[in-house]
Amino acid sequence: MQKADVVVIGGGAVGTSAAYHLARRGRKVVLCEMRNIASGATGRCGGMVVHCYGRELNIEKTDLRLMYTRASTRIMREYQKSFEIDFELRQVGCLDIAIDEQEFEGLKELLRIQRSLGDTEIELLDKKQTLEVMPNLNPELIAGSRLRRSDGNLNPFKLARAQALEAQKLGAQIRTQTRVEKILLSGGEVQGVEVADGVIEAPHVVNAANGWAHQLTPGLETIPVRELAMVTERLPKLPPQPFEMLCLGDFAYGATQTASGNYNLGGPGPARPPGYDYYDERIYVDEVYRVMSYIAVIFPKLAEVSVIRSWVGTMAFTPDAMPSIGPMPGAKGLFIAAGYPDGMAWAAVSGKLAAEHICDGRTSLPIDHLDPGRFLGQPKVRWPQPYDLTVCHDFLTRERALKHAK
């Protein structure tokens, strides 16, 4: 039997952030990770930091996104001043590329919304300007783009490890290969968690298990989404921007060049037949070809580059594409920080908000819009089957405005 002030479930960027910020506030933290630090989406993503992910034409959500992610980046810059491990945060900018006129019109509309919120940083680039910023792109695929210069990328392994290390220095215990079987509740109050070798008693639990969060907290509407990624051999520095692109209608795509020069590309797995396992971490040869063929189309010059590794990971979406951050209704002491398809831009602030809520009972930024209970009592979300990221995108932008639980 172990006792702690807080048990954090999940050793990715968000979980380790929570462990760090809680340890900093003097709480005795035990972090339980079923595999190893950054074994989930954190260790399988592109490490991109995108402040305003997606193209939803929703003014309220855009405003919120910018608020949280900007706060998160400020926290990461604070980290850089004192953390032992350098997690290679490079704010080199990120392009969101429109491949045809229709998409470009969509981007223009999105920019209008962003500008109306006082976002002066976001830029709209036409085709020529886009190619000036990133000459290696295939000109036939570009109608225009938007650019945010404070976007960029980081090394997600190092971010998670950096936060974990600093948490440990402040007394947190990181238990890897420790799967939480159950969050223990009694009379609607958190008692702790059950792990293989017994129980860890704690009045507070943070569920930061992202793709697996809903398995531990029924009623939490996060769905796992399977994404593919691959990494190339080290290449000399191409013009620097990471980019996101919706490509050819059924493949939302991103690419980034890491600090060491490798190109990291990825996108959602193509929809597979019924019975599709969103947790299947094996990659299939047709998926490899698909990603490789897109590389060749997007970057004609990279057609000859060697891909050294390919893999699959599971991240999570919520019905309105905003993460769930906050106390779970009906479970006093349970704090949720899950449902991130764009986690690297949110991890630092998520942990801080968890620590603030647990220690002070209030948060420095409002989180009622991210209430994990906001989907309770709603008709059960009927996700199209099988779903992939683009299906999600369509589904989300068509159907869901931001929901409040109140």
Add this chain to the structure above:
Amino acid sequence: MRVLHHPILGDAPAARAVTIHVDGRPVQALEGEMIASALTAAGIKRFRTTSRGRDPRGIFCAIGRCTDCVMEVNGRPNVRTCVTPVEAGMTVNTQVGLGVWK
């Protein structure tokens, strides 16, 4: 140095000479041999320099696994010279760091 007469392997088989260009200088090679062999025969040991320290590197495993021997070949960087055969007129340049991608 070429091993022309060997107690077990016998005499080196006759092979046509081809010219490759290494850092702008012509180097005699034998048709069909690996770039790394031609360079070794010509006494060239440093094939590239590293990104940060500019340290010299050359052959390590010689079977195409370790990528220590990579050079810029016909404009393309990261070519494993120990498993790539020479071609007449080939340009082979000492790769500096990750090279230049043309």
Add this chain to the structure above:
Amino acid sequence: MKTELAVIGGGPAGLCAAIEAAQRGVEVTLVDENQRAGGQLFKQIHRFFGSEEHLAGVRGLTIGEMLLEDARKYGVKVALNTVAWGLFSDRQIGVTAPDGVDTLEPQKVVVATGAIENSLSFPGWTLPNVMGAGAAQTMVNVHRVLPGQRVLIVGSGNVGLIVAYQLLQAGAEVTAVVEALPGISGYQVHASKIVRMGVPILCRHTILRALGTECVQKAEIARVDERFNPVPGSERLLDVDLICIAVGLRPLAELCHMAGVRFEYYPALGGHVPLHDSTMQTTLPGVYVAGDVSGIEEASSAMEEGRLAGIAVSVALGKVDPQAGAKDLAEAGRRLRALRLGPYGDDRHEAKEKIVQSCGQGAR
């Protein structure tokens, strides 16, 4: 492209697997990324050991030629210059041939991708002309170029001793062989040969650093104590221009790992090895391993493991009567067992027994 058996790697293990299977009517496709099949055999210019049935007295490169001839005779489709870059959990294989990318859809797979040399780090280890001993062997015996004239060999296992001898044959001077352990690691017969030719084998010695600006110009060696710490005052500078590292090999088993085969760690076999049963089938049904990829041994055991796998695949595909197949498997197993007898083979035999046991224990 559909095929009955895909063999990845055309070295001794892969060729033997292909031949046994093709002989029994299996349609075999063998891929190898090199210009020529034969793997490490063509570097082995020395005569093999073992009994007559193990082709004792025959040079490796002759065995290589014989195997290639047999493969051709039995109709094995050999695709050279073809890299297998992916083995997937459904047994599909991604390959890149000179004319483009393809997918093999085999019913069975034999992975025979061999091994890679370990390295040893010391100041100056990245200098040009610090290379693997096997690398020097490749340069001399296959490419017929001598990378240096005055050689230091680090490591007195069989690879180090044999390469020392072969460098002497090619006209180089071997200044010394250093070995950190108190005794010579390799077979006495190899050691005696080079000692007779004037090469000192310095046990309880190690390399401290390699010196030079553009390439190796000198090496500093020293004696070591029981805890492998250099003994102060024993340092010596050797005038060498080539340093060959012979500190063991490890399996090149990435394809197995990628496909999800289970591994265990066995120092006696070179490190992380894919688990297999007594017929060389791994924990992934339909995927077999043979040769150094399943544990570092020798060419003779690689060939026998290849034969085992080839026979097993033939039985699994129903090409032979199960009783006849069982008999052939037992024979191959016996020959393999004979290769692991004696003081040099016991550790490997024990490790292989444990592997088969672990494999049989099923999912963990």
